[in-house]
Amino acid sequence: MELEEVILSIIVSTGLVSNCVDNDYNSCVAHAVCYGFSMSPEVEEKHPHGELVSYGVLVQLVFDNKIKELKKIIKKIKKIFDKK
Numbered sequence: 001m002e003l004e005e006v007i008l009s010i011i012v013s014t015g016l017v018s019n020c021v022d023n024d025y026n027s028c029v030a031h032a033v034c035y036g037f038s039m040s041p042e043v044e045e046k047h048p049h050g051e052l053v054s055y056g057v058l059v060q061l062v063f064d065n066k067i068k069e070l071k072k073i074i075k076k077i078k079k080i081f082d083k084k
Contacts, residue, residue, distance in 0.1 A: 029063055030056030 033056030038044045043052070061070040 029060035030054075032056070033059050 030053050034049060034052035037047070037052050037055075038049075058070060058073065061067070061073070
């Protein structure tokens with residue numbers, strides 16, 4: 001019961017904040033990429049929301065010309081996959 005309440009609190013607070021803050025703080029490009037990809041049933045079924053938004057964050061970093069941050073994140077992602 002407590003775990004369910006924590007999970008619901010996270011979901012509700014995240015949704016509330018994402019609708020109340022300026023788009024500059026809402027990763028709007030990342031979510032646009034996610035929603036665009038999720039229009040394909042195959043992608044929607046095989047890839048969770050967080051995975052699609054994560055890819056969208058990489059795209060957003062390119063749009064924002066934050067190449068240094070992009071390279072840093074890609075390096076961390078590669079370390080994660082090298083461990084698998």
